[in-house]
Amino acid sequence: MLKRLITSREALLVGAIVLLLALISSRFPGFITPPNLANVFNDTSPLILLAIGQMIVILTKCIDLSVAANLALTGMVVSMVNVAAPGLPIIVILVVAIGLGTLLGMINGVLVWKLAIPPIVVTLGTMTIFRGIIFVISDGKWVNSHEMSPAFKAFPRTELLGLPVLGWIAILAVIVFTIVMTRTTLGRAFYAAGGNPHAATYAGINVGKTQFWAFTISGALAGLTGYLWVSRFAVSYVDIAGGFELDVVAACVIGGVSIMGGVGTVAGALLGALFLGIIKNALPVVDISPFWQLAISGGAIIVAVALNAQANREKGRIILKRAEQAS
Amino acid sequence: MSTTERIIPDRLRSPLEQRLKSWETLLLLVAIGIFIANSLASPYFLNAWNLSDATFNFTEKAMIAFAMALLIISGEIDLSVASTIALASTAMGAAVQMGVGTPGLVMIGLGVGLLCGAFNGVLVTRLGLPSIVVTIGTMSLFRGISYIVLGDQAFRGYPASFSWFGQGYVWWVISFEFVLFAIIAVIYAVLLHRTNFGRAVYAIGNNATGAMFSGIRVQRVKFILFLLTGLMSGVAAICLTARLGSTRPSIATGWELEIVTMVVLGGVSILGGSGTIVGVVIAAFVMGLVTFGLGLLNVPGIVMSIVIGALLIGVIALPRLWSMWRAR
Amino acid sequence: MLKKSDSAIPSEGSTAQTAILALDGVTKTFPGVKALSEISLQLIPGKVTALIGENGAGKSTVVKILTGIYQPDGGAILVDGQRTTFPAPQAAADNGVTAIHQETVLFDELSVAENIFLGHAPRGAFGLIDRKMMNQKAGEILDGVGAKIEPDHKLKDLGIANKHLVAIARALSIDARVVIMDEPTAALSHKEIEELYELVESLKAQGKAILFISHKFDEIFRIADNYTVFRDGQLIGDGAIADVTEADLVKMMVGRDVSQIFPQRTPNPGDDILKVAGYSHPTEFEDIGFTLRTGEILGFYGLVGAGRSEFMQALFGMTRLSAGAVEIDRAPVQIKSPADAVDHGIVYVPEDRGKQGAILDLPIFQNVTLPSLGRLSNNGFLKLAEEFKLAREYTERLDLRAASLDTHVTNLSGGNQQKVVIAKWLATQPKVIILDEPTKGVDIGSKAAVHEFMAELAAQGLAVIMVSSEIPEILGMSDRVIVMREGRMVAELSDKDLQPETLVRHAAGI
Incomplete structure (x- = not known):
């Protein structure tokens, strides 16, 4: 059981993260104090949530470039709802956010499933459309902190056992989706549909429908994150989380998710996101200009994908008996 | 062998007939429709200088889109093009501070573009990595280097002779950029449709294994395509930097997606194997016209993105919906 | 189209009532092709029914209908005599239908x-x-x-x-109550095949109905109880296997008597053209060496997975060697890529036509001229008229059947696709042509044409290497045969040593 949970890919990444933390703490021990680590985790939570959704989409041989735009649109809608009706309980806001995000994800899913349009084209299109809609509904204006109700802003920041609700939601998502991916029929279908679509069809799995559900889950998580994002930063405007979709894909790639589909785990997505999150939070601490962050994450993506490719390199057929014994 | 006299015709339908029923024709009709709608909607549209200004909306992107079209037809993609612009522009900006003149700046711009393309090409063709991931990585890396160099600063002080590449006119309202765009379009059209190299690109995009088994040097062709895409990014970097007169690390942000949109809108299959340069040229005009027309109507740029996004999905979805509806 | 013969009318009554799963008058049409035309099929508990037919006869379409992947356009699926439908693979599974696929x-x-x-x-x-x-x-x-x-x-x-x-x-x-086995022995060794037969017997004993699809007649006669023969999407005949002979089945399959006749050749080997020495790969093959002369046909025999294709692909420059040298026209050459091989006059017609041989979504003429473009162009610029001329010359030499030269290869039959691939290589005017299972997936009619053409090539002085797993083909065509086993050359046979038993014994290592 333990062996299956921590396959070499994830173990390597845990090693890299521990090494990273050790390097940082050798000069700045304060970085690895529990409160700071909790803070880093909390700060990385939106990335973790989106990376889980993206991981599932990539598993099915698709990609969702619209997650950040979905997040921004949902965030704007819930902010405006909050401004219009400040008294609405947070649970309603959460339902609206998840519901709208799910709907937007379903739009992607239907276009991929029913019209068989390549996912990269679909989500490139919906990405720009979603951003455009934000402008239309907000008229380009910001929703600022003072317009939001205190309860709206307080929810993700409320601390439980030293970790804000935002962080707990990420932990909950990791647990829920680990179970979904390993213990449900749908979870296994994601692997099957992406790993071998042909055989999946024969096994009674509707590949297109499975991809639809992947986009739906990705959309739901993006919607949820949309609310958490705008309430945490207490501001909402057209360009929030601009370009964040690429960070999300980067977290997946670093986490060992294969862009060819069929390979990836929730743990991998989590670790990939944490790796990027730690770097982002550590740079100012170790006194490196935050302008280095972009280049470092770019370099990390390239190194990660090169390492994954080396590990998965196809070996030739083994025909010679001698070679079989030797290997 | 049987010796029945049979002659297989070269073609069943004439090339002209095929062309009339093609994607490009449909797109051309869309472009004409938008043109007419624009001229009806705004009295300022049919003005030579305004139209000339409008071409700047797409010329730089289209230069890259031509190379990108070949790359996508071959089954690869390069998402780092906008970041390559940023890096090339940053390098030119740094050179200006050291007093390098216009010829030197051009060499640096082109050289950095080629280097970025070569870097992508080596990772994809030598190490066998998927290009979409590699170029998402280099997209962050190249722009990241610009941020490291510039931070929140900007490079200025480009010489007047350099500005001509982005602001100069060859004749009357015909800008240098537009002429360059036209020349590059012709070069790429010939390269793709009239040379061995272009044929190899199609073969690789349809079936890379089959192409290799046919004696085509697949990795070499792909490497050259990455080089060309990098080079075009360098050219675009020169034009854009000259037009803006300054370099910030955020230069050309988001262009990679607009360029891919242009290519796909032009009828190039994102899965590789098919597409034409003419299609990309028309798509460039369509996107330019939409942006310009809505601009004249005082519609903000961000709203235009809805139209572009809807066009991208719509032009692919509508024919499929139509055939599904007819099949019922 | 052929009319159904008398024997084609399925015996209604007794078998129809006991069938667990049956198709009745099922028709399936794809754009431009009628894949199945009012076919019927009964699967009886405790019996193995062999489904026999050439490639393209409609066998795989039947499997896909039985497993819910395709929906029939007409006719009915009967489960225990009750009409039903399998709208999705899950529905077939729910009715106890399961399939073991080729892949x-x-x-x-x-x-x-x-x-x-x-x-x-x-x-x-x-x-x-x-x-x-x-x-x-x-x-x-x-x-x-x-x-x-x-x-x-x-x-x-x-x-x-x-x-x-x-x-x-x-x-x-x-x-499962119904088990469909689609060429289950294709990838298995002798021992594993025996184990599979035992498994089939035990499934029979449990009262399951088995549909067994195979090209191997020995297999069919060994384990099948009933047979059903398809040709061109039509039911040609069915009945008990005990009532027919191999010749009867072949006749039903192809619609005529076929005794495999190979072209008469007078071997006339000329000079040495290709010399291979010590070719070795880390895991796939070791120490392969031979000399090939012009006008010669050299056969490579062995079991599936003996390393023959792997060696050929290495000779063609696809894979890296650990050791080995090759000479062409007595001059040592370096072959590091297929492009090098083509430059030196070695060409390869692969077994996997769809993936390696042809670019299916390109037109015929572009496929044929692909490796010859250097010769057809002017400083890299294509000369379209000459391209068509070359494509026409070679496709006509091979008697290609196609609507036009700009038809996409994917629309051709297997035999005609193979002709396109061969035409592509002949247009390069090679010295050595390697044919890997040249008649696999080619209908029996076209097989003879391919064989005749090989003989013609050899007569014109081309050196031919043929990899084949079919003993009649190896014996009928080759001047000399190299047998491979587990990645090594185990025998080189010619003249009177070329006997079926000798080949099998060397190939199996007994």
């Missing part, structure tokens, strides 16, 4: 047990998959088929034969 590849990233139970895993608390139960059940099924495989290993860590056993275990995990 044994399942899902590399899932565990063995997950592969077996994908879609019908045992559930525990909250409807979640009960892993422990799943692994235990998987272990029981695997024991049942004599496979020593751990249920919780990932599939990617298994060898090809074990993957096949997992596929079989998967089929058995559904409490």
Whole structure:
């Protein structure tokens, strides 16, 4: 059981993260104090949530470039709802956010499933459309902190056992989706549909429908994150989380998710996101200009994908008996 | 062998007939429709200088889109093009501070573009990595280097002779950029449709294994395509930097997606194997016209993105919906 | 189209009532092709029914209809005599229909047990998959088929034969009443085939109905009880296997008497053209060496997986060697890529036509001229008229049947696709042509044409290497035969040594 949970890919990444933390703490021990680590985790939570959704989409041989735009649109809608009706309980806001995000994800899913349009084209299109809609509904204006109700802003920041609700939601998502991916029929279908679509069809799995559900889950998580994002930063405007979709894909790639589909785990997505999150939070601490962050994450993506490719390199057929014994 | 006299015709339908029923024709009709709608909607549209200004909306992107079209037809993609612009522009900006003149700046711009393309090409063709991931990585890396160099600063002080590449006119309202765009379009059209190299690109995009088994040097062709895409990014970097007169690390942000949109809108299959340069040229005009027309109507740029996004999905979805509806 | 013969009318009554699963008058049309035309099929409990037909006869379409992947346009599916439909693969599975497909590849990233139970895993608390139960059940099924495989290993860590056993275990995990086996022995060794036969017997004994699709007549006569023959999407005949001979079945398959006649040749070998020495690969083959002369046909025989194709692809520059040297026209050359091989006059017609041989979505003429473009162009610029001229010359030489030269290759039959691939290579004017299973997936009519053409090429002085697993083809065509086993050359035979028994004994190592 333990062996299956921590396959070499994830173990390597845990090693890299521990090494990273050790390097940082050798000069700045304060970085690895529990409160700071909790803070880093909390700060990385939106990335973790989106990376889980993206991981599932990539598993099915698709990609969702619209997650950040979905997040921004949902965030704007819930902010405006909050401004219009400040008294609405947070649970309603959460339902609206998840519901709208799910709907937007379903739009992607239907276009991929029913019209068989390549996912990269679909989500490139919906990405720009979603951003455009934000402008239309907000008229380009910001929703600022003072317009939001205190309860709206307080929810993700409320601390439980030293970790804000935002962080707990990420932990909950990791647990829920680990179970979904390993213990449900749908979870296994994601692997099957992406790993071998042909055989999946024969096994009674509707590949297109499975991809639809992947986009739906990705959309739901993006919607949820949309609310958490705008309430945490207490501001909402057209360009929030601009370009964040690429960070999300980067977290997946670093986490060992294969862009060819069929390979990836929730743990991998989590670790990939944490790796990027730690770097982002550590740079100012170790006194490196935050302008280095972009280049470092770019370099990390390239190194990660090169390492994954080396590990998965196809070996030739083994025909010679001698070679079989030797290997 | 049987010796029945049979002659297989070269073609069943004439090339002209095929062309009339093609994607490009449909797109051309869309472009004409938008043109007419624009001229009806705004009295300022049919003005030579305004139209000339409008071409700047797409010329730089289209230069890259031509190379990108070949790359996508071959089954690869390069998402780092906008970041390559940023890096090339940053390098030119740094050179200006050291007093390098216009010829030197051009060499640096082109050289950095080629280097970025070569870097992508080596990772994809030598190490066998998927290009979409590699170029998402280099997209962050190249722009990241610009941020490291510039931070929140900007490079200025480009010489007047350099500005001509982005602001100069060859004749009357015909800008240098537009002429360059036209020349590059012709070069790429010939390269793709009239040379061995272009044929190899199609073969690789349809079936890379089959192409290799046919004696085509697949990795070499792909490497050259990455080089060309990098080079075009360098050219675009020169034009854009000259037009803006300054370099910030955020230069050309988001262009990679607009360029891919242009290519796909032009009828190039994102899965590789098919597409034409003419299609990309028309798509460039369509996107330019939409942006310009809505601009004249005082519609903000961000709203235009809805139209572009809807066009991208719509032009692919509508024919499929139509055939599904007819099949019922 | 041929009219159904008298024997084609399925015997209504007794068998129709006992059939677990039957097709009645099923028709299936694809754009431009009638894949099945009012066919009928009965699967009886405790009996093995062999489905026989050439490639393109409609066998795989039938399998896809029976497993719910395709929907018939007309006719009915009967389960226990009741009309039903299989709108999705799941519906077929729910009715106890399961299939073991040719491609044994399942899902590399899932565990063995997950592969077996994908879609019908045992559930525990909250409807979640009960892993422990799943692994235990998987272990029981695997024991049942004599496979020593751990249920919780990932599939990617298994060898090809074990993957096949997992596929079989998967089929058995559904409490199936009907088991469809689509060329199940294609990838198996002798020993594994024997084990499969035993498994089929035990399934029969459990009262399951089995549909067995195979090209191998020895196999069919060994395990089948009934037969059904298709030709061009029509039912030609069915009945008990005991009532027919191999010749009867062949006649039904092809619609005429075919005794395999190979072209008469007078071997006339000329000078040495190709010399291979010490060719070795880290895992695939070792120490292959031979000399080939112009006008000669050299056969390579061996069991599937003996390393013949791997060696040929290395000779063609696809894979890296660990050692070896090659001479062409007595001059040493370096072949590091297929492009090098083509430059030196060595060309390769691969076994996998769709993936390696042809670019299916390009027109015929572009396929034919692809490796010759350098010769057809002016400083890299194409000369379209000459391109068509060259394509026409070689496709007509091969008697290609196509609507036009700009037809996409994907629209051609297997035999005509093979002609396009061969035309492509002949247009380069090669010195040595390697043909890897040249008549696999080619209908019997076109087979003779391919053989005749090979003989013609040799007569014109081309050196031919032919890889084949069909003994009649090897014996009928080759001047000399090299036998490979487990990646090594084990015999080189010619003249009176060329006997079927000798070939088999060397190939199997007995």
